[in-house]
Amino acid sequence: MPKISIQPQHNGIALIVEDEVTNRMILKALLKKHGYNVIEAENGAEAIQHFKKQSPDIIFMDVMMPVMDGYEAASEIKRLAGDQFVPIIFLTAMSDEKALARCVEVGGDDFLSKPYSFTVLSAKVKAMERIRTLHRDTRMLYSRMQRDEEIAEQVFSGAVIAGNVALEHIRSLLKPASVFSGDLMLTAFAPSHDLHVLLGDFTGHGLAAALGALPTSEAFRSMTAKGFAPQQILFAINNKLHDLLPTGMFLAAQFVKIDHQLDHISIINCGMPDCYLIENESMRLKYEIASKSLPLGIAPDIDFRDDFHHLRVDEGDRVILATDGVTEARDLNGELFGQKRFIEAIRKSDSSSYIMDKLAKDLEAFCQDAPQDDDISVVEVPLIRELLPGWESGSHHFVTDGDMPQNLFSHEQPDCIEFQLILYGSQLRQADPVPILINYIQETAGLHEHRRPLFTILTELYINALDHGVLQLDSMLKQGEDGFTNYFQQREQRLEALTKGQIRIGLRIHQNNNSGYIVITVEDSGHGFEFKTLSQHVTNETLYSGRGIMLVKSLVKQLQFFEPGNKAEAIYVWEDKL
Structure with a gap:
C-alpha cells in the first residue's frame, strides 16, 4: 500500500528581514513547518522592495540592520499597505522599554524574542492569522455597508431631495458629516403659490438620523400640495414622528411660509438656532427668530399656531435658516465657529451677491482640515418675484x-x-x-x-x-x-x-x-x-x-x-x- 504524505497547509508568504544568516535559516525552517512560503531580506530597503513586488502576508522584522533599520522599514511598509492588514512581528532580544515602545509606534503588531521558540512562534502566528481574518471580514462588511448606504442614499435623494422646488433661486450649504445627513431641507409650492420651506435637524447624523426624513417629506409635500396651512402640516409631521421615532430621537425644525404677494412671511422655530430676516440693501438683521416651540416628535398634539411669527417683508429681503452644525463647527484647536462669526459673515456680505458665498468661505477658512462633528446646513431664501411661480400655461x-x-x-x-x-x-x-x-x-x-x-x-x-x-x-x-x-x-x-x-x-x-x-x-x-x-x-x-x-x-x-x-x-x- 503506497505511503501517503501529508503536506502542510499553505498559509501564504512570510517575509523575514534579518541581517544574520543563521537567524534567518532557523526562522525560515520554523515558518515552513507552518506552511508558509518564505522570502528573505538582509535589510529594511530590501524588505520594502520585496513587499512591493510580492505582497507578503506576514513580516518578521529585525530592529538593528545596515542600510535601513527595522523602524524605518516598518513605518514605510505600513504606509504602503494602507487599509490592508499586514502584521509585522519584531525580532528582538532587547528589553529596553523605550525601544519596544518605538516598535509599536512605527506599526509593529507583536514581538518575538531571540532565541526563537517554535511553540511561541506558533502561538503568535495563529494570533496574527485570526486578526487578519477578522480584519478581512470587517473590511468586507464595511465595504458592503458602504454599497448599501450608497444605494440607500440614491433612493433617499430621489424620494426626499428631488421633489424640491425653486432651487435655482434658493442658495444652500449642505455638508453631511457622513454619507447620510441628519439634516433635511424641503421646499414646495402651495396651490396659492405660497412657498413653504422647511429646514430640519434630526438627532444625531448618519443613516439612523435620516430615516425620519421619508415620512417627514411625504407629509410636508402632500399637505402643502393640498393647501393645508403650515401649522397643520407641522401638527401632522409632529404626530407622525412621535409615533415612529424611538424615545430620545426628534426633529428640530425651522418652517417659513413666503406669501405669494411677497408682503409678509410666517415663520416658526422649533428647537433650532436663531433664524434671521435680513434687509436687502443694508444687510441689517430686521428680525431674529428664536426657538419658541418644542422639536417635532417629542410630544403629541402640539398646537403650533401661537408660536408662528408673522413678519412684514420687502421685496429683496432674505431669510436665513441654519442648523446648529454651523455655529458648532470646530477649527483645528477645537474652538467653535459660534453665532458671532455667523452674524458677522451676514453683515459683511455684499448685498449684490448671496450671503451664502461669504459664509461658505468663512467656514472653510475657519475649519480648514478639522474633522466635522455634525452635519452643516444653511439655507438662504431671497424674497424676489422670480422665486414664486406664475400661473401655469398649457392646454x-x-x-x-x-x-x-x-x-x-x-x-x-x-x-x-x-x-x-x-x-x-x-x-x-x-x-x-x-x-x-x-x-x-x-x-x-x-x-x-x-x-x-x-x-x-x-x-x-x-x-x-x-x-x-x-x-x-x-x-x-x-x-x-x-x-x-x-x-x-x-x-x-x-x-x-x-x-x-x-x-x-x-x-x-x-x-x-x-x-x-x-x-x-x-x-x-x-x-x-x-x-x-x-x-x-x-x-x-x-x-x-x-x-x-x-x-x-x-x-x-x-x-x-x-x-x-x-x-x-x-x-x-x-x-x-x-
Missing part, C-alpha cells in the same frame, strides 16, 4: 372676458354638481375647509389643472369672510413695521375666543365637454364691509386692504357682492384646449 385656461355662458344661474341644468358646507363657532377656529373643498372638486369634477386658481379664489373669499366678516378685523392693522405681527396676534386672540358666528360656502359646478364654470358663494354672519369703495383702496399700493379680493377678481369671470357686503359670489369659467 387649458380660465376665461375672464367675453360673453357669459347662457343660463348661468339655472339650477335645472342636467350636468350640475352642487355642494354646500357650513362652519359654526368653534369649527371656524379649528377647521380649514379649503383643502376639503378642493379635494371634493377634484374628485367629483376632475379639475386638476385648475387647482391653483380655484384654491386662490376659495382661500381669499373664505379668509375675507372669516377675518373681516366674523372676526371683524380691519386690514389697516397690517400697516406699519409690526403691522402683520399685530394683525395675526389679534386674529389668533379673536379666534381663540370665538364661540358663535358662521360661514356658508356653496359650490355649483357645471361641465360641458371641455369647458364649464363654477359658481362659488361665500356668506358670513358678520355685518359686511364697504365693498363699493374696494377699488379705491387697492389703487394705493402702500395699503394691504382689498388685495386678496382684487386678485380673485382677476381670476374669475364675474365677482359680485350682495348687500350689506357679507355675501360674495364668484364665477370661474374655463375652456380646455385639446
